[in-house]
Structure formats: structure tokens, C-alpha cells
Amino acid sequence: MRGGLVSWIAFIGLLGGLFCGCSGGGDSAVGATETPGSASREARAESAEPTAAPEDPPSEAPARPEPPAEPPAPLARARVLLIVLGDYPRDTLDAVETALRTELEVDVERIEDVPLPREAYYPPRRRYRADRLLTFLNGHLEGEPRTTRVLGLTAVDISTTKGRHRDWGVFGLGELGGRSCVISSYRLSERGRRSDELVTFRVATTAVHEVGHTLGLEHCTDPLGVMRDAEGSIRTVDTSDGRLGEYCRRRIEETAPRVLPYRDAANAP
Ligand SMILES: [Zn+2]
Numbered sequence: 001m002r003g004g005l006v007s008w009i010a011f012i013g014l015l016g017g018l019f020c021g022c023s024g025g026g027d028s029a030v031g032a033t034e035t036p037g038s039a040s041r042e043a044r045a046e047s048a049e050p051t052a053a054p055e056d057p058p059s060e061a062p063a064r065p066e067p068p069a070e071p072p073a074p075l076a077r078a079r080v081l082l083i084v085l086g087d088y089p090r091d092t093l094d095a096v097e098t099a100l101r102t103e104l105e106v107d108v109e110r111i112e113d114v115p116l117p118r119e120a121y122y123p124p125r126r127r128y129r130a131d132r133l134l135t136f137l138n139g140h141l142e143g144e145p146r147t148t149r150v151l152g153l154t155a156v157d158i159s160t161t162k163g164r165h166r167d168w169g170v171f172g173l174g175e176l177g178g179r180s181c182v183i184s185s186y187r188l189s190e191r192g193r194r195s196d197e198l199v200t201f202r203v204a205t206t207a208v209h210e211v212g213h214t215l216g217l218e219h220c221t222d223p224l225g226v227m228r229d230a231e232g233s234i235r236t237v238d239t240s241d242g243r244l245g246e247y248c249r250r251r252i253e254e255t256a257p258r259v260l261p262y263r264d265a266a267n268a269p
Pocket of ligand 1: 209213219229
């Protein structure tokens, strides 16, 4: 298993449980500067010629009011390519996109669906290896700038290696400081009490968590925050408020500052 992989993952059955390895800018105003001492020189000139006839003061056009400053264009921390792998319930996609835009302030672009890669299939457990899916998803980053991330969504069960456990089922897998992550709705749809709304919330929250890792966020201590370590329980997901939390919100300004113009400013949060 590669070092640095972090995840928010769960496992079931005999392996039941879950583990998780887991400033824009703005132009500064530049005001017109006055030559130092210009006023005093004029004053001296007047006193040197006291007999000069007074003249009418030069007529000056009334000063035009300054136009209001344009607000700075919103900037995103990254662009996230959203890729569906195989069949996937479409009704959670909008929620995932909204959560990513709102909580992480990233631009999101949906990419055409792709089939699940054969090489990621793990026959002994009839599921897909999440780490191999990350390798597959990395292929979609070719030619993309460093500010691009990719999130794969799948409905099939996914797994990875955790310690002495060769194959653990997981909710999702993301690479801390990496560029790819994947989440599965499989376990998020199966565990605990269920409703369509709750499953959608779980999927969106897990997406924010894993993409957060690729933006350099480790687990945060905010008690209800989305970057909390799930520590083996779907309850941790269900009791999250789905928000970054105060600590993570400060931290992400350091790990993934907003530098990227939105492709469409209307999509900015
Ligand atoms: Zn995690």
C-alpha cells in the first residue's frame, strides 16, 4: 500500500467496522500621490510677489465621483473533475457538486461516465480495489494543471489494504495531498438506518471528506466537522454537520489557497 494514503473507510461482515487512515487577492488601491512640498512652494511664490494683481482663481471642473470599485472575481481552490464509474444513482450527483462547491470552494466539472476498469476488480471478494481505481483516475489528470483534482463515484463495493487486513471495504479513499479520490455509495446505502435523504447526505459528506484530503486536509478535531476521522462508524458520518468546521476552514487557506478563476462565475459559492 502506498504511504500517505488516507481514507474514510468502512468494512463489514467479519471485517465489519470502518477505518479511516485517515488569499485571493484583490488589487490594492493605488491613490494618486501629490508631490511633497508642492503646496508650500506655491505659498512661497505668492509671498514673493505681494504686488501682483489678484487673479480670479482658475476655474476647475467639479470633481467626478469615483466609480464604485468592482468586487474582486471569486477564486476557487481547485477544479474537481467529477467522474461516474459504471452505473451510479444520478440523484446524488447534484448534492455532491453543491457540497463540494459550498464547503471546499472548488470549481466542479462533470466528465462523461466511464466503465469501471477491469484491472481494479478483485475476484476473491467480488469488489473493486480503491487504490487501483485511484491509479485509473490519475489517468484523467494527464495534461491538467496541478490545481485539478478528480473524484470518482461508484455504486460498487470498494476496498483497500489496511494494516494486516488484505482487503477492507471502505466508503471512500483519498490521497492526502494527492490528486485523485474515489467514493462508493455501496456501504453508505447499506448501513444503519436509511432514507434517500440520509444516503444523499452521506455520499455528499464523504465526497467533501475525500476531496478535502486531496486539498491537503488531514483529519480535524472539530466535533461535528466533515473532516473528522470516522473511526469505524457510519454514525460518525450521520452525526456530522457536513461542514468543514472552524479549524479546517483556517487550515485549508494554507493547504489550498484560492487561486483559480471559476470557469463560470455564476458557479462560485
Ligand atoms: Zn479521512
